[in-house]
Amino acid sequence: MSPLRLRPIAFLIVSLLVVSCSNQTTNNRAFVFDKITDTIYQASGTGREVVGANSAIIINEDDALLVDSHMTPLAARRLLQELTTLTTKRVRYVVNTHFHFDHTDGNQVFGPYTDIIASAFTRQTLQEKGMETESFKRFTGGLPATIDTLKKQIAVEQDQARKQMLADSLGKTERFYRSLQDIKVTLPNLVLEKSLILYKGDREIQILHLGRAHTAGDVVVFLPKEKVLCTGDMLTEGLPYVGDGYLYQWVRTLEGLKKLDAETIIPGHGHVLQGKEKIDQLQSYLRDLLRQVEAFVERGATLDETVAGVNLSSHQPDYPSLAQGTPRLHVERAYEEAKLRVQLRAAAKAKGAKAQAGAEEEEGAAPEGTEKQK
Numbered sequence: 001m002s003p004l005r006l007r008p009i010a011f012l013i014v015s016l017l018v019v020s021c022s023n024q025t026t027n028n029r030a031f032v033f034d035k036i037t038d039t040i041y042q043a044s045g046t047g048r049e050v051v052g053a054n055s056a057i058i059i060n061e062d063d064a065l066l067v068d069s070h071m072t073p074l075a076a077r078r079l080l081q082e083l084t085t086l087t088t089k090r091v092r093y094v095v096n097t098h099f100h101f102d103h104t105d106g107n108q109v110f111g112p113y114t115d116i117i118a119s120a121f122t123r124q125t126l127q128e129k130g131m132e133t134e135s136f137k138r139f140t141g142g143l144p145a146t147i148d149t150l151k152k153q154i155a156v157e158q159d160q161a162r163k164q165m166l167a168d169s170l171g172k173t174e175r176f177y178r179s180l181q182d183i184k185v186t187l188p189n190l191v192l193e194k195s196l197i198l199y200k201g202d203r204e205i206q207i208l209h210l211g212r213a214h215t216a217g218d219v220v221v222f223l224p225k226e227k228v229l230c231t232g233d234m235l236t237e238g239l240p241y242v243g244d245g246y247l248y249q250w251v252r253t254l255e256g257l258k259k260l261d262a263e264t265i266i267p268g269h270g271h272v273l274q275g276k277e278k279i280d281q282l283q284s285y286l287r288d289l290l291r292q293v294e295a296f297v298e299r300g301a302t303l304d305e306t307v308a309g310v311n312l313s314s315h316q317p318d319y320p321s322l323a324q325g326t327p328r329l330h331v332e333r334a335y336e337e338a339k340l341r342v343q344l345r346a347a348a349k350a351k352g353a354k355a356q357a358g359a360e361e362e363e364g365a366a367p368e369g370t371e372k373q374k
């Protein structure tokens, strides 16, 4: 799930228009493959279809492994078709890095001979909630209104080039919306608690749950020999979605991520990253967010006062979208967590004070020479 999902519908329409402009240069392909090595690629959307997250393609001696299955069956089918330009090997494994729909809702197209790997938490969440997750509703709930708005804009548009662009966007949005109706939630069949290692020829593929971060069940895929790391949305090029995140623990889990000897990172959204600088940037942003929000909570500030007071503009060089302000959801989530933390701290302090008072009382009540002192 990326922050795009939370932007107002008007913004979504603008985004659809922008990506439509790039259609002419991509020969109608839905995906572009960025080569990392001869056998490792990142697949990301060209804008021709709504595909959701990045995926990583790892081509082994006898088969292929895909990290994340995109947003709809349509997107996953397009990926499989276009993958034939890279390899004819069968996708034998799909890893779902977490439960968000833009990483899992293509699962159904891979068939019974593909193992779908995820954390036990991801499987359980998909099983219990299916498509009834907050993130899915947040993003897809506005699609009928977007389609309606595009139709109205097309009806009054006089400029033919712009009319065509709007029509392309409408087509893409309608295909996306229709494909959502085809989704059959398909659960991972191979789950892990902490780690799972696949040995494919001389390649080692580690699938690791390092702790809570973007969700309670994120896994990353790490290839130690190639020093390539696929992070899912635990790390994104832009600011991540935090609606299901655990911000304090996220900072710690990123520390574990840094310990992996990786040089190239395929993030959940955005471009391929070289080095670990982005991990430091996200940690720094989250730490600052939590520190500021916690200070407001300590002073008894309301959520609205906290939203108004938090200033993270110093992180703008790393996250240009902060020019529009700190996302409210980031402050909300931090506020919830900070409030709990402050309450727990106060309760522990009160308990400590009470225990100390109790001990002093007991000491006072037990004069020298009594049974108690033996």
Ligand SMILES: [Zn+2]
Pocket: 001, 002, 098, 100, 214, 233, 241
């Ligand atoms: Zn996500």
